[in-house]
Amino acid sequence: MMNRGGIGTRMGDGEEIGTKFVDTGNSIPRSKFGNIMHSDPNISATVAAIPRDEVFAYRNSSASFTSPASYDPNRMSCEGSPMTMSPWNQTGAGSNFPWSIEENLPQNGLIGSLVREEGHIYSLAATKDLLYTGSDSKNIRVWKNLKEFSGFKSSSGLVKAIIIAGEKIFTGHQDGKIRVWKVIPKNPTVHKRSGTLPTLKEVFKSSIRPSAYVQVRNRSALWIKHSDAISCLTLNEDNTLLYSASWDRTFKVWRISDSKCLESINAHDDAVNSVVASLDGLVFTGSADGTVKVWKREQQGKRTKHSPVQTLLKQESAVTALAVNTSGSVVYCGSSDGMVNYWECEKQLTHGGVLKGHKLAVLCLASAGNLVFSGSADKTICVWRRDDKIHACMSVLTGHNGPVKCLAVEEDHEKSKDGDQRWVVYSGSLDKSVKVWSVAEMAPDMYQMAMMQQQQQYQRHMGSDADSLPSDGSSLASENRAN
Incomplete structure (x- = not known):
């Protein structure tokens, strides 16, 4: 089993x-x-x-540990780990100085917490000034300005995924169903269920055709229905197609305009944990079988077809999360071993490196601007900034008392300035809370903060003689070695 x-x-x-x-x-x-x-x-x-x-259960995949030629599991991104870059890991005498940062620098920190003791938080979706949260209580809560605004309840199945497409809200559930909701225009606090995927009409039409049945775990089932939990939902670039990933090893393609299931792809040898659509018709799937696969969407007449293009990764650890940056130039993959692999997409996808910042499994990823966020079972969120092809860890956001299960990011339009975007980051946890963070894209990374802290302390220690201190801190390093 x-x-x-x-x-x-x-x-x-x-x-x-x-x-x-x-x-x-x-x-x-x-x-x-x-x-x-x-x-x-x-x-x-x-x-x-x-x-x-x-519960936690780490896999032993039958997938081969051999990897594509472009993949190097030992390659890191410019020593990007917070464990190696943080000031508390410096070996010199300066690491014992008190923490001190210039006040005028943009900082990353906690804005507030949303707590409603009704279950573990499994899913988030943010749009404008609203936040939707899903839990194992079957309830979907709506928050506005850090206060509860509204809520609605599904009939069954904990809420494992939420995504918003225009005026429609799609929720994916443990029972394998996708439910569709609409906001009542006259009263935005009221959400009404408008349907289920697949629709009853499609189920009835398919059920009378023998060709619509497939074998799933030694039983016959309709190909348009998921036979296990929905793990992830995503939209294509123009919000016309909805993709659903499931533990039944498939992902399905739905046309939003008429709620029709266009295709079901037997994608992996184990549960599909994540699916994300990118530009140019590319779709990425990650699975508990340890692989990341690339699919290409093509239009064949009136038919939409997805064909396998490439397997980016084969490893023993389960793939738990995927994310693609806004421009579609970088693909990120989180795994149960705590690593985040990424690939650069230029003329072709090539492995760029590994971000090593977590002690336990990476459970969720989100990308915004030049930043990527990784949430983990170790209760932390790492904030990584991409500069050209190098990633540096800016912050490790701490405060949750349980594994971080889901992330959502929205731009903070009020605080964003020319050259410095600010983001509001929402993190949902199995501690039954959602935390809200403010993150500045131009905030100094952990290595820069450590250097500034050491320079400030050195200047106070040396007085006016420190005016000639090099910006790279080499003089301080020399003094530490001498001591």
């Missing part, structure tokens, strides 16, 4: 009850994940409180 593990993300084979791992024959040896499971005593307590089918 395959486990629905990984805090709402399928990690692979095996079953876990509470915090005790039960080996079912295909599971990864205990020594490989023991340090991940128990490096933080609070993680075990968090896991024990999660429903049985939503």
Whole structure:
């Protein structure tokens, strides 16, 4: 039996009850994940409180560890890890100085928290001044200006994905259904359910055709219906197509205008944890089988068809999250081993490096401007800034008491200035809260802050003799070595 593990993300084979791992024959040896499971005593307590089918379970994939020639698992992005760049990891005497940063520099920090004790937060979607949150309580809450604005309830299935397309809100659920909602124009606090994907009409029409049935786990099922939990929803570039990924190993393509299922693709050998559509008809899927695949959308007459183009990654760790930047030039992939791989898309997709900033699984990714955000089971969010082809860790946002399961980002139009965009970042966690952060794109990264802190302390220590201190801090390093 395959486990629905990984805090709402399928990690692979095996079953876990509470915090005790039960080996079912295909599971990864205990020594490989023991340090991940128990490096933080609070993680075990968090896991024990999660429903049985939503606990951590790290996979042992049958996928080959051999990788495409362009993929180098040991390549890093300019030493981009916060563990190597942070001031508390400096080896010189200067690392013991008190923390001090110039006040006029843009900073990243917490704005507020949204808490409604009704379940773990599994999904987020932000639009203008509204935030939609989904949890395992079956409720979708709507927030405005950090206050609860509205809410509506689905009939069944915890809310694992939310996406907004114009006036329609789509929610993906544990029961394999996609529900469609609309806001009542005369009263924006009221949301009315307007349908389900697939529609009852399509289900009825298909059910009378033998050719509409496929074999799913030794039983017959309609190809237009997902037979397991919805893990992710995404839209194409012009919001005309909706993609749904599922633990049933498929992703499906829906036409929004008439709610019709256009295609179902048997994409992977294990649960599909993420799907993201990019420019030029490219679609990326990531799976618990350890692979990231690229698909190309083509129009064949009136028919839409997706064909496999490339396998970007083959690894033992489950792929848990995907994101593509706004320009479609970079693809990011988060994994259960805590790594974030990325690929540069110029004439072709080439592996750019690995961002190493988390101790536990990466559970969600989001991209905005030149920034990429990674949320993890280690309860933190790493903020990475891309400068040309180099990524640097700007901040590690801490404050959650449970794994960070979902992220959403909106531009802060009021605070954004020429040359410095600011973003509002929402993070949903299994601690049952949503935290709201303000992030400045031009804030100094952790290495720069450490250097500034050391320079300031050195200048106070040396007085006027420090006026000639080089900007790279080499003089301070020399003094540290001498001491």
